[in-house]
Amino acid sequence: MGYSENCCQLCAVSINVARLRTKNEPQSAGWGYSSGEYYSGDAMGARCTTFAERSGCENIPHETAEWIHLPGRWCVFEGGYNGWKIGAEEMKGMNLPRYIMRRPKDADFDGEGADYEEESDYFLTSQTTCPPDDFEPGELEHVRYGIDNFFPQNYAVLSSDDDMDVGVPVHDSCWKIFERICKMRLGKVDLQGFMLLWFRQACGNCGFQNMKQEPVIRECREQFWCHLPGTEYLGANPHDIPGLLLGVSDQYRSYPNGDNVFQAHQPGIGDPSVYESQTDPFSKLPAELKNIVLSYLSSQDIARLRLASRSFRQLPKQLFLRLLQDELPWFWEFDELKQLDDDWWKEWFKNDDPEKQHEEHANRIRKSREGNFTEDVNWLMVYKQLCVLKKGVLGVRNRARIWYMVEEVVRRIAELRERLSDDSGYDLRGRETFPVEPTEDEVEAGLVKNDLYCPRCQVFQIQRENPT
Known part of the structure; x- marks a missing residue:
């Protein structure tokens, strides 16, 4: 068996994503698929090397890796993501996995992990200090329960006789998102339920069977991760995003004053908007009922409604807070955004004396x-x-x-618990410490679909034979 890479069980991106440092960056800003600067592919044979005057790429000798490819802005080498396109800070931690592992039998909770581990048969390791290499999981920053030698695996080999422990790889950032969504949807982090699902629906390429991952992931999933130009976002840390709050903070403002999102229009004499429409049924509704109507609509439906009725030309500010939470649920830094805004204004007025200003400006300073x-x-x-x-x-x-x-993974966990509760006659929806391995009846009934591939990621081209 040759070299093989595991992916994050949640996002389906390889743990061994690499980054090509630019010629202006230190050596630490670049890393290969394993420790050191070992990159997959032949940089000397890449088109960006052949056309270096167009790409701006350069190859320099290296003591151990033979050649190091320094990308230009138009680099197309697929051995790592172009440092001009994605920063080292943006990719922080994306090649240092954590692993979900079974806690040793009769071992008490060590108190070092999250509280939800105490109720589960499983625990999460610390992050590794280096990328995994082939079947080596990578050195752990901190060893728990004395386990430091195990086999990283994205799907369960149910018939294996090997006694070596198996670790399910996840990005730390992706797991934090899982924790957040679990608390929102289930009220707690369901680690036991995650492994319950893993034993029944894991896929070595998609994370879980028939997950609607972006099609480009299938193109990148080769023996070595193929760092296709334009897919740099797949290697970006989704939890700790540099500059996110600064990018939003300038739009965190109250203008215009009042409760509505648009500047009030002062109609002149003869302006048709002054007159009440006789054909618009919404024009006779009070503001409270209009807001109730809006509370049931999506942003697209509201846009259509505003085209159909002048009664909704003005919209309340709080409506878009609801839309933001419903349609952009992945933004959760509301408190941090408010704090950043307060800090900015505090810094802006720090040298101003309210006693020397007119009343309105003095109130803003205070x-x-x-x-x-x-x-x-x-x-x-x-x-x-x-x-x-x-x-x-x-x-x-x-x-x-x-x-x-x-969100789909969490939905499946809840659905699976519900089904197993109905089949077994026991209420498993609230229990944590129950066996997660599938029963023989489940296997015989075809309810366990756990493999390297699933129908969605194993696509074949069917060619019809011409009738003779």
Whole structure:
């Protein structure tokens, strides 16, 4: 068996993503698929090396790796992500996995992990200090329960007689998103339920069977991860995103004053908007009922409604806070955003003496020192800015992608617990310490679909024979 890479069980991206440092960066800013600067592929044979004057790429001798490829802005070498396209800080931790492992029998909870581990048969290791290499999991930063030698695996080999422990690899950042969604949807982090699902639906390429991962992941999943130009977002940390709050903070403001998102229009004499429409049924509704109507609609439906009725030309600010939470649930840094705004205004007015200013300006200075400076936030502006960042910031794009994948995983966990409760006659929805391995009856009934591939990732081209 040749070299093999494992992927994160949640996001389906290889743990061994690499980064090509630019010629202006230190050596530590670049890393290969394993320890050191070992990159897959032949950099000398890459087209960007042949056309170096166009790509800006350069190959320099290296003591152990023979050659190091320093990318230009138009590099197409697939052995690592281009350092001009994604920063080292953006990829922080994405090649240092954690593993989910079974706790030794009769071992008490060591108190070092999260509280939810105490109720489970499984635990999470610390992150590794180096990338995994082939079947070696990588050296752990901290060893728990005396386990430091195990086999990283994305799917269960139910018929294996090997006694070596198996570790399910996950990115630390992806697991934090899983924890957050579990608390939102289930009220707790269901580690036992995660392994319950893993034993029955794991896929070595998609994470779990028939997950609707982005099709480009299948193109990148080769023996070595193929770092295709344009897929840099797949290697970006989805939890800790540099510059995210700064990118949103400028739109965290109350303008215009009042409860509505748009500047009030002062109609002139003869302006048709002054007159009440006789054909618009919404024009006779009070504001409270209009807001109730809006509370049931998506942003797209609201846009259509505004085209059909003048009664909804003006919209309340709080409506977009609800839309933001419903349609962009992957943004959770509301408290941090507010704190950043308060800190900015405090810094802005720090040298001003309110006693020497006119009353209105003096009140703003005092308010900046009390906190909660920006009231009646225009959430439409925040909503629009996050939509822009989702397209342009790699970490935000990856977070949004992973959020919906993890939501599907959590939904499946709840559904599986429900089904097993009905089949077994026991209420497993609230229990943690029950056996997660599938029963023989489940296997015989075809309810266990756990393999390297699934129908979605193993695509074959079917060719019909011409009738003779």
